[in-house]
Amino acid sequence: MNKRINIVAGGPIQHIPNLSTYNDENTLWVGVDRGVYYLLKHEINPTIAIGDFDSVSEEEWKVIQQTVNELEIHQPEKDETDMELALDWSTSKEPSSIKIFGATGGRLDHFLANAFMLVKYQKPRSYPIEMIDKQNDIAIFFPGQYQIKQDKDKKYISFISLSHEINCLSLTGFKYPLVDQNVAFTSSLCISNELIQKTGTFSFEKGILMMVRSND
Amino acid sequence: MNKRINIVAGGPIQHIPNLSTYNDENTLWVGVDRGVYYLLKHEINPTIAIGDFDSVSEEEWKVIQQTVNELEIHQPEKDETDMELALDWSTSKEPSSIKIFGATGGRLDHFLANAFMLVKYQKPRSYPIEMIDKQNDIAIFFPGQYQIKQDKDKKYISFISLSHEINCLSLTGFKYPLVDQNVAFTSSLCISNELIQKTGTFSFEKGILMMVRSND
Incomplete structure (x- = not known):
């Protein structure tokens, strides 16, 4: 189907x-x-x-x-x-x-x-x-690499760890890029990022990642 | 202070x-x-x-x-x-x-x-x-035993695991009591419980527990 x-x-x-x-x-x-x-x-x-x-x-x-x-x-x-x-x-x-x-x-x-x-x-x-x-789009990701597109209606992109830690998170095309960063549960490091290019990628090696795309 | x-x-x-x-x-x-x-x-x-x-x-x-x-x-x-x-x-x-x-x-x-x-x-x-x-009161608990009182304005009591699992959750005084139950992250087992006595207790041995008290 x-x-x-x-x-x-x-x-x-x-x-x-x-x-x-x-x-x-x-x-x-x-x-x-x-x-x-x-x-x-x-x-x-x-x-x-x-x-x-x-x-x-x-x-x-x-x-x-x-x-x-x-x-x-x-x-x-x-x-x-x-x-x-x-x-x-x-x-x-x-x-x-x-x-x-x-x-x-x-x-x-x-x-x-x-x-x-x-x-x-x-x-x-x-x-x-x-x-x-x-105001919000919520999605869940497991380890891997993903490509996403700019969405002008929901310009903020936040990544939240739903596991003890996210290992080796990398972000490209974002206002605040990251390379192989570990992000703990309860960390606010990846709140309110934005894509500055038309497409961007994110990847990580371990953990459960929630992505929230939102507007004010 | x-x-x-x-x-x-x-x-x-x-x-x-x-x-x-x-x-x-x-x-x-x-x-x-x-x-x-x-x-x-x-x-x-x-x-x-x-x-x-x-x-x-x-x-x-x-x-x-x-x-x-x-x-x-x-x-x-x-x-x-x-x-x-x-x-x-x-x-x-x-x-x-x-x-x-x-x-x-x-x-x-x-x-x-x-x-x-x-x-x-x-x-x-x-x-x-x-x-x-x-509509909601949210609080976090670590392993131990706790006593809570009925609140008629927020009658529903939900327990949500913020860790991989909650080990040995016991509930007394509740509509749906529990004895030493393990509750996984993503489980909806403990959503929408209610106190049927004026006070109740909950206890658990391992994990991070979120309690949400709410009304419709």
Whole structure:
């Protein structure tokens, strides 16, 4: 399958960017819990709706049942979170990318659990799994070399270690370049960098790296 | 010194709770960058203002200069973040607690760097260092046993591993109790627990634990 999959969860709607920018005939949509209703309100009919739906009203639930073809309803008290179930379904389709919306803001335990969950789902896969809101793009990387392009809408690029240390981080094309620098967990060394060339590279040898691209 | 120190950074103001609740004669206030202006607008005169102040207008800068006694002005391009400098100053005073406001929302690289920085500043200290917004209280714990009280305003309690694993986590007094459970980084097992008794305990033997108390 070459389709892109976009997941929309029920986070605060003021953080969700204009979803029509991310929609075309090659995109499948997955609604998670209250995110399903948000998609329907924006005239996107998701392929599947996943969740325990304890956060939608009776009225909204009627609309969801009448409109969405595939419903995967779970008990509220289960081991997996709704987002894990949505990522299980999405990765099973072997898409070309997964983008997650509506998973930032509000409850920070939910945001952090979702952000760290990217590690588990990204690791065995070569396609990008990103978490996106109006101000931020979050992605996870494992050791290797990567090329990235300038994005004028999200000009700041921060690298954050999610492991004890990132070993031998090198950055080229950046305002603050690095050569083989070790970056500890809790270090703020790589916060608020910027690409000064149209493309840049980053590489590292050991660790789990989170990249956040953002604007003010 | 037995004073409490409250730090206010320049994050989105809609997430900052009513600060007067946290103010009394035993409280010192530290303004960070644009947070200084927010404090002055709410009639709290900080003991010290720290930052590069590249995010305040000329008008706001005039007010800050005229009002705040102690200014610690840094170059925008420095190794430490403004929050690190504020935490350096605050911990040097040996207060009874440190609470951080205005550090959530907006740019998630800033939020994550600040949240992980709590690890570095909490580790050698016995008093609590917390990050607080309207919906969330975040704190860091190292191995040991801890007692906590019910907080009806933030009823959900989540435990998130910031290390490879949390070893032997036990929870008593909680809706979902645990005995000697290992919790991996990226696990969502301990998201959205609740205290069902007025007090509860948690303990663990190895790892770095983040506790997030929140409401919907």
